[in-house]
Amino acid sequence: MASITLQEVEKRFGETAALRPTDLEIRDHEFLVLVGPSGSGKTTLLRLIAGLETLTGGEIYFGDQRVTDVDVGDRDIAMVFQNYGLYPHMSVFGNMAFGLRRRRMDRAAITDKVQEAARLLRIEHLLERKPRQLSGGQRQRVALGRAIVRDPAVFLLDEPLSNLDAHLRVQMRAEILKVHRAVTATAVYVTHDQVEAMTMGDRIAVMSDGVIQQVGTPDDLYDHPVNRFVAGFIGTPSMGFVECAREPGEPDLLTGTGVRLRLPAERVAALPAKAERVSVGVRPERLTPTGRGDAESASCTIEGVVEVVEPLGSEQHVLVAVGEQTVTAKGPREEHFEIGEKVVFALDPGHLHIFDAESGEALT
Amino acid sequence: MTAPALAVLALVIGYPIVRAIILSFYHYPLLSPFRNFIGAGNYQRLANDPVFWQSLVNTGIFTGASVVLGLLVGLVLALALERLQGPWRFVRGVLLTPWAMPVIVVAFLFQFMFDEQGGITDALLQRTGIVHHAIPWLTSPNWAMVAVTLANVWQQAPFFLLIFTAALGGVPNEVIEAARIDRARGWSMVARIKLPYLRSAALVGALLMIIQNFNNFPLIWAMTEGGPGYSTSTLVIYVYRLAFTSFNVGYSSAIGVVWLVLLLFIAGWFIRVLRGQNS
Numbered sequence: 169m170a171s172i173t174l175q176e177v178e179k180r181f182g183e184t185a186a187l188r189p190t191d192l193e194i195r196d197h198e199f200l201v202l203v204g205p206s207g208s209g210k211t212t213l214l215r216l217i218a219g220l221e222t223l224t225g226g227e228i229y230f231g232d233q234r235v236t237d238v239d240v241g242d243r244d245i246a247m248v249f250q251n252y253g254l255y256p257h258m259s260v261f262g263n264m265a266f267g268l269r270r271r272r273m274d275r276a277a278i279t280d281k282v283q284e285a286a287r288l289l290r291i292e293h294l295l296e297r298k299p300r301q302l303s304g305g306q307r308q309r310v311a312l313g314r315a316i317v318r319d320p321a322v323f324l325l326d327e328p329l330s331n332l333d334a335h336l337r338v339q340m341r342a343e344i345l346k347v348h349r350a351v352t353a354t355a356v357y358v359t360h361d362q363v364e365a366m367t368m369g370d371r372i373a374v375m376s377d378g379v380i381q382q383v384g385t386p387d388d389l390y391d392h393p394v395n396r397f398v399a400g401f402i403g404t405p406s407m408g409f410v411e412c413a414r415e416p417g418e419p420d421l422l423t424g425t426g427v428r429l430r431l432p433a434e435r436v437a438a439l440p441a442k443a444e445r446v447s448v449g450v451r452p453e454r455l456t457p458t459g460r461g462d463a464e465s466a467s468c469t470i471e472g473v474v475e476v477v478e479p480l481g482s483e484q485h486v487l488v489a490v491g492e493q494t495v496t497a498k499g500p501r502e503e504h505f506e507i508g509e510k511v512v513f514a515l516d517p518g519h520l521h522i523f524d525a526e527s528g529e530a531l532t
Numbered sequence: 533m534t535a536p537a538l539a540v541l542a543l544v545i546g547y548p549i550v551r552a553i554i555l556s557f558y559h560y561p562l563l564s565p566f567r568n569f570i571g572a573g574n575y576q577r578l579a580n581d582p583v584f585w586q587s588l589v590n591t592g593i594f595t596g597a598s599v600v601l602g603l604l605v606g607l608v609l610a611l612a613l614e615r616l617q618g619p620w621r622f623v624r625g626v627l628l629t630p631w632a633m634p635v636i637v638v639a640f641l642f643q644f645m646f647d648e649q650g651g652i653t654d655a656l657l658q659r660t661g662i663v664h665h666a667i668p669w670l671t672s673p674n675w676a677m678v679a680v681t682l683a684n685v686w687q688q689a690p691f692f693l694l695i696f697t698a699a700l701g702g703v704p705n706e707v708i709e710a711a712r713i714d715r716a717r718g719w720s721m722v723a724r725i726k727l728p729y730l731r732s733a734a735l736v737g738a739l740l741m742i743i744q745n746f747n748n749f750p751l752i753w754a755m756t757e758g759g760p761g762y763s764t765s766t767l768v769i770y771v772y773r774l775a776f777t778s779f780n781v782g783y784s785s786a787i788g789v790v791w792l793v794l795l796l797f798i799a800g801w802f803i804r805v806l807r808g809q810n811s
């Protein structure tokens with residue numbers, strides 16, 4: 169039983185509210201990713217769960233046991249740090265065995281445990297080495313090994329891959345998931361990289377300004393972002409936004425510079441009557457360029473000028489200026505665009521994300 | 533640029549050494565016009581001079597005790613004061629002041645404190661009932677060594693406090709936190725996690741202080757002049773006494789040469805250890 173429950177958990181450093189009162193339920197065995205820009209409070213939240221930081225307010229439960237005041241050494245958690253935090257004067261074996269020795273496990277059992285973890289991480293041949301004799305990837309494996317030998321109920325990772333090069337990072341993502349499946353602990357994983365979040369998380373909590381904006385599966389977040397922040401943060405390239413106003417007397421028509429969106433009845437019904445200014449978001453892959461002729465007949469069109477074309481081999485990204493804003497379109501490389509060319513996109517109204525222009529909240 | 537610099541160095545450092553080595557082969561009382569070449573005579577005399585041997589032993593005791601005690605006191609203080617935050621950090625600043633005091637001031641301060649009649653140390657010890665009779669700090673041969681060593685430790689422990697505080701600041705937070713998660717507490721946190729980070733600071737600090745105390749003249753001279761008898765006489769004190777109170781330049785040069793050789797060994801060891809640290 170190691171679900172994690174946060175009730176009104178809050179952390180302030182003097183005047184700074186690093187984490188505003190937060191409720192969160194992390195399920196047993198789940199792999200939850202905390203993602204958000206730097207300074208959004210991810211590390212603070214993780215350290216509160218670990219017990220490395222004391223709460224300003226609220227309660228934390230592991231299962232139904234209240235751990236708010238339980239010392240970090242007694243919480244049955246393990247943590248992997250960004251800079252690994254290995255003990256430099258101990259061998260790899262010593263690093264992994266230290267926590268077990270402190271828990272008075274007997275010698276033979278310790279050796280078994282360490283060997284088993286080392287096998288899982290393929291570092292058996294490194295057990296005698298000191299951390300400084302290891303590469304970054306190997307150190308990371310040792311840090312993972314040290315975390316899992318104890319069979320912790322809760323497994324916490326704070327940007328563990330950010331010191332590795334891109335290639336190794338992709339490899340280690342899979343490694344970490346494999347380890348998580350093997351140990352069946354509840355994992356909380358912090359990253360600022362939304363691709364990492366999307367590929368790894370059973371569920372993702374998106375944070376900004378000390379607030380969890382939304383919690384959900386990767387698909388939830390991608391398809392139904394609750395506000396403009398989440399919509400813009402999740403997905404690469406980012407969702408494009410255009411500002412629109414509702415035409416007086418024509419509640420189903422949204423217009424803006426270069427934008428003309430006629431909504432179907434069910435979407436209009438979902439919009440609050442008083443929503444006059446809205447921000448409309450479109451995913452890059454939903455922006456398909458049309459010939460001039462089709463544009464007349466399409467119910468929803470966005471028109472702009474090509475600013476930048478980014479070829480990526482398999483596909484291309486086209487940055488298009490629409491009035492004051494820029495939206496990105498993603499499409500096959502075969503289509504040819506000139507810088508400065510005028511383009512018109514036709515849109516399926518079902519793919520529009522409509523947000524309140526003031527609050528940024530999703531409106532449908 | 534190197535050649536002239538080397539020449540100046542050779543002159544400034546080399547000349548006095550060569551001079552001392554040459555003088556050590558002469559019988560050369562400063563007050564008489566004669567000096568005779570006597571070969572190894574001074575060195576033979578030295579081998580049979582009980583005061584020389586006593587001074588050598590005293591040098592070892594004074595240096596060893598000062599460094600070991602200073603290091604331990606500095607270490608304990610550094611660990612105890614590590615958590616000081618905000619305005620409380622001034623406590624550490626206050627504790628560092630002895631290190632900045634002129635040695636002479638320290639010497640006089642402790643002379644007053646260790647005074648048998650009305651010194652504060654004996655007064656306190658008697659008032660609290662720890663001892664019944666005043667301890668003859670500076671007038672008994674055994675206590676005199678204790679007194680100069682204590683004064684020395686008082687002045688030098690802050691140096692160790694300083695270097696250990698700096699070294700503790702270099703222990704990465706993540707390592708400390710990983711250890712807390714691994715349930716290292718109290719003594720195991722200190723012994724298994726922190727002390728290993730202090731090893732090189734301890735080594736370098738100890739070696740520096742060994743050299744410093746090997747040469748420590750002013751404190752002892754101002755407190756006891758090497759007495760009573762020769763009980764606190766170290767090699768430096770003895771050389772000084774021979775040269776400038778007995779005016780026996782040849783013999784004191786011979787002792788100076790022995791002392792220099794010992795120092796060279798310590799310095800060589802020091803340099804080797806430093807090299808080992810860097811690689």
Ligand SMILES: Nc1ncnc2c1ncn2[C@@H]1O[C@H](COP(=O)(O)OP(=O)(O)O)[C@@H](O)[C@H]1O
Nearest residue numbers: 181184185186205206207208209210211212213
């Ligand atoms: N020990 C601390 N003292 C003061 N402010 C802190 C401390 N730790 C974090 N903060 C502040 O709390 C906010 C959230 O920080 P953090 O949780 O580290 O963000 P993230 O991990 O998402 O980058 C930041 O504004 C940061 O400056």
Ligand SMILES: [Mg+2]
Nearest residue numbers: 207210211212
């Ligand atoms: Mg962080």
